[in-house]
Amino acid sequence: MSKLKAVLLVGGLGTRLKPLTDYMPKSIVPLLNRPVLEHTLAYLKHYGVEDVILTLNYLPEMIQAYFGDGKRCGVNLTYCIEKEPLGTAGAVKNAAAYLDSSFYVLNGDLFTDMDLRHMLVFHRARKAAATISLTWVENPSAFGVVETDADRRVKAFIEKPPPGTATTNWINAGTYILEPEVLEHIPDGQPYMFERGLFPALLDMGKPVYGYEYRGYWLDMGRPETYFSLNMDLLNRKINSPLLQEIKDNGIYYGKDVTVHPAAEVKGPVVIGEGSRIGRGVRITGPAVIGRECCLEDGVNLENAVIWDRVSIGAGSRLSHCIIGSDAAIGRNSNIADCVMNAGRTVTLPVPGANGA
Numbered sequence: 001m002s003k004l005k006a007v008l009l010v011g012g013l014g015t016r017l018k019p020l021t022d023y024m025p026k027s028i029v030p031l032l033n034r035p036v037l038e039h040t041l042a043y044l045k046h047y048g049v050e051d052v053i054l055t056l057n058y059l060p061e062m063i064q065a066y067f068g069d070g071k072r073c074g075v076n077l078t079y080c081i082e083k084e085p086l087g088t089a090g091a092v093k094n095a096a097a098y099l100d101s102s103f104y105v106l107n108g109d110l111f112t113d114m115d116l117r118h119m120l121v122f123h124r125a126r127k128a129a130a131t132i133s134l135t136w137v138e139n140p141s142a143f144g145v146v147e148t149d150a151d152r153r154v155k156a157f158i159e160k161p162p163p164g165t166a167t168t169n170w171i172n173a174g175t176y177i178l179e180p181e182v183l184e185h186i187p188d189g190q191p192y193m194f195e196r197g198l199f200p201a202l203l204d205m206g207k208p209v210y211g212y213e214y215r216g217y218w219l220d221m222g223r224p225e226t227y228f229s230l231n232m233d234l235l236n237r238k239i240n241s242p243l244l245q246e247i248k249d250n251g252i253y254y255g256k257d258v259t260v261h262p263a264a265e266v267k268g269p270v271v272i273g274e275g276s277r278i279g280r281g282v283r284i285t286g287p288a289v290i291g292r293e294c295c296l297e298d299g300v301n302l303e304n305a306v307i308w309d310r311v312s313i314g315a316g317s318r319l320s321h322c323i324i325g326s327d328a329a330i331g332r333n334s335n336i337a338d339c340v341m342n343a344g345r346t347v348t349l350p351v352p353g354a355n356g357a
């Protein structure tokens with residue numbers, strides 16, 4: 001089977017993920033101490049996709065500085081940078097010069113282990129112009145619902161149906177396979193979306209658009225609470241990332257040069273990044289992630305937390321169900337729970353709802 005390219009939509013402002021994306025594009029946000037995008041590239045490579053086009057508009061230079069030509073992630077990267085956001089379909093149109101055969105498109109903020117090769121077999125068997133991955137949710141009213149017939153040909157798209165009115169629970173899961181000819185139907189140089197623009201237009205033209213149902217793990221990590229859940233799910237091995245093959249049940253993973261005081265207690269699953277120091281009498285109860293060069297002073301009690309890089313936590317502090325952004329300095333005897341702190345801002349961290357996770 002020929003190798004397909006993938007276009008990754010990583011350009012958005014990450015508005016829903018704020019304050020974590022105040023000074024950082026969503027794709028660089030760390031997941032178990034590696035940028036989200038690195039996990040996605042490993043996922044693509046796992047399914048044989050090695051040519052990846054990144055469509056960017058928010059802080060592109062940070063992404064380029066980290067990923068360069070992609071070689072160290074084992075892929076070839078091409079960057080398509082938008083001066084102004086072009087929307088999901090407009091961003092792909094902007095990359096049209098690189099697309100001359102069937103290709104994948106992925107929303108940059110989703111996490112799944114869906115089998116891309118199997119999706120391609122489905123797409124080709126039906127000679128589809130576009131195949132849209134679908135995932136089943138309990139309450140579809142916050143999503144774009146996709147109605148299909150018995151052969152999975154799409155009959156209708158319904159955006160955010162009012163509660164109780166949805167005719168199906170299958171929603172657009174944000175991974176597509178497209179034939180290059182559909183690009184002709186996307187206007188040049190102006191904002192245009194797949195969900196509200198291209199896909200309904202293809203249906204109106206009678207083009208073969210199909211829905212590929214997937215029942216496995218799928219999560220939109222675009223909100224702090226779903227981002228938090230994703231960290232927990234990776235640690236609890238509810239989902240695997242090809243980048244984290246070594247994670248085992250309740251394992252404890254130390255980066256290089258981590259110092260743990262003999263009188264500290266660490267209960268997995270826990271990942272602690274390079275150069276971090278864990279003081280006397282500290283208790284860490286997983287699932288938890290601690291970034292690089294963090295310092296947990298004596299007697300800190302931390303559970304179910306995601307701590308980014310260079311965070312210092314003063315002696316005797318207690319932290320639970322929280323995300324702490326890089327470079328935070330938390331004073332002694334602080335009590336921090338159910339919140340996100342980043343770049344001087346603190347907001348509540350809600351418990352994810354049934355549809356969020």
Ligand code: GTP
Binds near residue numbers: 012057
């Ligand atoms: P943000 O949280 O602000 O990123 O938007 P969103 O996730 O609510 O947007 P949406 O679900 O519509 O976007 C799906 C994916 O496409 C996300 O990964 C976005 O970052 C990305 N995206 C959205 N708009 C654009 C755009 O104008 N250009 C590019 N290149 N990507 C986009």
